[in-house]
Amino acid sequence: MAVTIKEVAKLANTSTAAVSAALNGTRSKSIRVSEATRERIYAAAAQLGYLSNPVARSLATGKSKVLGLMLPYVEAFTDHNPFCAQVTNGIMSEMVRRHYNLMLYTGGAAADGSHAATLVDSRVDGVILVMPPADSPLFLKCESRHIPYVSILREQLEGTWSVNADDLEGGRIATAHLASMGHTRIAHLKGGEGITTTAPRLAGYRRALMEASLPVDNTLVFDAGFDWRGGYHVAQKMLAMPKPNRPTAFFAANDLCAEGAMRAIREAGMSIPNDIAIVGYDDTWFATMTQPTLTSVRMPIDEMGALAVQMLVDRVEGRIPADPLPVLPVSLTVRASCGSLQPQMSS
Amino acid sequence: MAVTIKEVAKLANTSTAAVSAALNGTRSKSIRVSEATRERIYAAAAQLGYLSNPVARSLATGKSKVLGLMLPYVEAFTDHNPFCAQVTNGIMSEMVRRHYNLMLYTGGAAADGSHAATLVDSRVDGVILVMPPADSPLFLKCESRHIPYVSILREQLEGTWSVNADDLEGGRIATAHLASMGHTRIAHLKGGEGITTTAPRLAGYRRALMEASLPVDNTLVFDAGFDWRGGYHVAQKMLAMPKPNRPTAFFAANDLCAEGAMRAIREAGMSIPNDIAIVGYDDTWFATMTQPTLTSVRMPIDEMGALAVQMLVDRVEGRIPADPLPVLPVSLTVRASCGSLQPQMSS
DNA sequence: TCCAATTGATTAAGCGATTTATCAAAGAGG
DNA sequence: CCTCTTTGATAAATCGCTTAATCAATTGGA
Numbered sequence: 138m139a140v141t142i143k144e145v146a147k148l149a150n151t152s153t154a155a156v157s158a159a160l161n162g163t164r165s166k167s168i169r170v171s172e173a174t175r176e177r178i179y180a181a182a183a184q185l186g187y188l189s190n191p192v193a194r195s196l197a198t199g200k201s202k203v204l205g206l207m208l209p210y211v212e213a214f215t216d217h218n219p220f221c222a223q224v225t226n227g228i229m230s231e232m233v234r235r236h237y238n239l240m241l242y243t244g245g246a247a248a249d250g251s252h253a254a255t256l257v258d259s260r261v262d263g264v265i266l267v268m269p270p271a272d273s274p275l276f277l278k279c280e281s282r283h284i285p286y287v288s289i290l291r292e293q294l295e296g297t298w299s300v301n302a303d304d305l306e307g308g309r310i311a312t313a314h315l316a317s318m319g320h321t322r323i324a325h326l327k328g329g330e331g332i333t334t335t336a337p338r339l340a341g342y343r344r345a346l347m348e349a350s351l352p353v354d355n356t357l358v359f360d361a362g363f364d365w366r367g368g369y370h371v372a373q374k375m376l377a378m379p380k381p382n383r384p385t386a387f388f389a390a391n392d393l394c395a396e397g398a399m400r401a402i403r404e405a406g407m408s409i410p411n412d413i414a415i416v417g418y419d420d421t422w423f424a425t426m427t428q429p430t431l432t433s434v435r436m437p438i439d440e441m442g443a444l445a446v447q448m449l450v451d452r453v454e455g456r457i458p459a460d461p462l463p464v465l466p467v468s469l470t471v472r473a474s475c476g477s478l479q480p481q482m483s484s
Numbered sequence: 485m486a487v488t489i490k491e492v493a494k495l496a497n498t499s500t501a502a503v504s505a506a507l508n509g510t511r512s513k514s515i516r517v518s519e520a521t522r523e524r525i526y527a528a529a530a531q532l533g534y535l536s537n538p539v540a541r542s543l544a545t546g547k548s549k550v551l552g553l554m555l556p557y558v559e560a561f562t563d564h565n566p567f568c569a570q571v572t573n574g575i576m577s578e579m580v581r582r583h584y585n586l587m588l589y590t591g592g593a594a595a596d597g598s599h600a601a602t603l604v605d606s607r608v609d610g611v612i613l614v615m616p617p618a619d620s621p622l623f624l625k626c627e628s629r630h631i632p633y634v635s636i637l638r639e640q641l642e643g644t645w646s647v648n649a650d651d652l653e654g655g656r657i658a659t660a661h662l663a664s665m666g667h668t669r670i671a672h673l674k675g676g677e678g679i680t681t682t683a684p685r686l687a688g689y690r691r692a693l694m695e696a697s698l699p700v701d702n703t704l705v706f707d708a709g710f711d712w713r714g715g716y717h718v719a720q721k722m723l724a725m726p727k728p729n730r731p732t733a734f735f736a737a738n739d740l741c742a743e744g745a746m747r748a749i750r751e752a753g754m755s756i757p758n759d760i761a762i763v764g765y766d767d768t769w770f771a772t773m774t775q776p777t778l779t780s781v782r783m784p785i786d787e788m789g790a791l792a793v794q795m796l797v798d799r800v801e802g803r804i805p806a807d808p809l810p811v812l813p814v815s816l817t818v819r820a821s822c823g824s825l826q827p828q829m830s831s
Numbered sequence: 832t833c834c835a836a837t838t839g840a841t842t843a844a845g846c847g848a849t850t851t852a853t854c855a856a857a858g859a860g861g
Numbered sequence: 862c863c864t865c866t867t868t869g870a871t872a873a874a875t876c877g878c879t880t881a882a883t884c885a886a887t888t889g890g891a
Contacts, residue, residue, distance in 0.1 A: 139606065139847095142847065142848060142849095151870075154851095154870075154871065154872080154873095155871080157849060158849090158850090163849085163850090165851095166867090168869085169868060171868080174870080188629075189847085190606050191605060191607050192542045192846085192847080193847030193849090193876090194849075196543050196848070196849090196876045197847080197875075197876055198850095199876075203607075211573060211576060211577060214569035214570075214572050215768070219562070222561035226558060226559055229588065229590055233590075233591075238587055238589075238607075239587065239588045240585055240586065240587055241553075241576065241586045243580075259538060259539060260538050260539055260585075282535075365773075421562065426743055427773075427775075488877055489877065490877080490878095498841090499841050499842075500878075500879090501840075501842080501843095502839085502841080504879060504880085505879090512880080513837090513838095515879095516837095516838060516839055517839070518838080518839060537876090537877055539876085539878090540846090540878040540879090541877080542846090542878090543845095543846045543878075544845080544846055544877080545846085545878085546846075
């Protein structure tokens with residue numbers, strides 16, 4: 138079938154060991170290849186169209202040059218969370234750059250860990266876990282199989298590796314921005330329980346309120362579960378509040394959730410940002426597609442993905458990542474949805 | 485390190501061949517395992533926590549149970565084409581169901597075929613090519629390596645395997661719907677050259693015009709290249725036309741492109757659907773998120789992905805797919821953007 | 832009763848690489 | 862001139878699993 142190293146060796150009139158060493162550029166004391174032999178080997182390989190078999194190499198070396206990517210939901214690329222789609226971009230790009238391949242797994246947040254089974258697959262050198270639930274069985278699985286892993290957006294724990302963004306600061310600047318626009322009743326559509334980012338974003342929200350000397354009113358905080366539907370329903374509930382209590386601004390824990398709220402606001406016949414101002418979170422491509430465009434807390438998502446790959450590759454290749462728990466800075470991308478801009482701004 | 489078949493064999497007091505056969509349920513004439521031995525083997529495997537090494541199995545069998553998925557762009561999951569994101573869902577789900585793993589490759593549409601190199605990787609049993617350019621080098625690469633492949637949305641050619649949707653009919657019903665609403669100047673924002681779906685959708689558009697006895701005016705057809713920016717710019721150009729020539733309805737070859745056009749329409753101070761009606765294509769989750777919600781031609785995207793997996797698995801496992809070139813039916817999902825619905829409808 | 836077929840299991844040969852141990856020849860140093 | 866090191870290369874073991882070849886012990890049919 139396919140041409141093997143043996144055939145190359147025969148044609149080049151040498152041994153498979155020499156071919157292997159020549160093609161891989163191996164330079165150890167026990168095996169070396171002269172310039173002349175190397176040329177013969179290259180020529181033979183080219184002539185036969187030799188391509189090394191990665192499976193055989195994997196078996197021999199115990200390394201596969203494949204990294205797993207575990208996304209929390211099957212629908213991670215569509216309507217579940219644009220963050221996942223974007224972070225996958227960053228991860229993919231960096232993997233290509235590092236000459237690693239990507240094996241995709243989804244459903245990492247499934248409580249039964251069903252899909253997780255396939256992950257425990259000695260074909261991958263390591264795994265990136267995106268937004269794993271705090272009690273995910275995947276951690277144990279990876280550990281028992283000695284598969285190194287790096288998480289993205291996971292609670293920072295001693296002895297683990299995780300890339301995070303400064304969620305507390307994100308919650309703070311989003312809320313502070315709304316407060317600076319004069320809003321005094323700012324609601325928070327928070328993320329789901331069990332998701333790492335929920336608590337710090339909420340804490341940031343509270344801190345900003347305190348810093349602005351506004352009351353911290355827990356009746357203005359609702360669990361919207363990070364999805365469109367949640368944002369929609371929670372917003373409907375809040376808009377139904379009687380006038381003096383009704384919030385005039387929303388801080389949503391997620392862009393998708395913000396869009397759900399925007400739909401509810403429009404359906405209630407109110408205008409954004411005149412009646413209700415709104416700030417989202419993640420600042421994915423999606424935030425530029427809403428109407429009006431959405432002010433959103435920006436995380437350096439691509440860099441987060443790339444950094445996770447770097448850290449994982451470091452671990453796989455036996456190096457120690459400089460910082461096991463990096464926290465990347467966030468910023469606020471101001472668009473039309475919070476009223477601080479002239480209307481009709483683009484992206 | 486990890487426990488191997490040998491250790492299981494030793495503990496169960498039998499041979500590795502028996503262990504392999506028992507664990508795989510192999511039933512050939514040359515190897516069989518009695519009930520008693522099977523039990524011992526199961527017990528030993530369980531006790532040791534044995535997990536078979538897929539790399540070793542791959543090497544021995546020549547099959548990897550891994551399928552490649554080649555997407556046309558690196559940004560396939562974000563702002564490039566929601567179709568890709570959605571079809572990936574369908575593919576992933578079906579692969580899980582079939583116990584195959586998914587290796588992800590992107591950039592399949594890159595002219596230099598750069599990323600394609602890694603695809604020629606004997607680790608995968610087969611590949612799914614999503615929207616490959618007509619002249620993609622990938623076809624030859626796969627063929628020279630004897631890697632079976634199935635395309636999604638590729639020109640239908642004798643001797644190839646491809647899952648398609650009825651693009652001509654899609655173009656027709658989209659345009660016919662606009663014509664039935666009384667529009668006489670319907671513009672088409674067509675897809676890029678070299679993409680398979682561009683021509684049939686355009687042909688469908690023309691056929692519908694003819695069926696409605698409307699003139700086929702080529703000045704109303706523009707290449708919007710399937711992306712947001714293209715839709716935006718083309719729409720701007722069309723809206724700048726003097727009144728009697730200016731189209732009153734757009735048929736965009738893609739939802740993203742339609743959203744670009746919608747932005748241009750809003751910025752021009754016109755209303756959708758009152759001033760301009762618009763119909764998109766793909767009917768991905770994204771079409772429900774626009775404002776107003778977007779009427780769009782629906783393809784059974786998940787089914788297309790699942791069908792491609794089925795066909796590929798059939799080929800990989802030596803069966804012959806029933807129909808090598810299935811064409812799936814399309815339909816029109818009517819929403820608010822074309823004026824045939826009361827305003828304020830949801831999804 | 833005898834030979835053939837079946838059952839249950841083992842041994843060993845791959846699969847296609849990497850890598851260690853080993854060795855011959857050449858060059859260096861005293 | 863002899864030993865020591867370096868250079869260049871090979872043979873063979875190994876990675877963990879599958880499977881063909883083989884074989885002993887039963888079973889069954891005529």
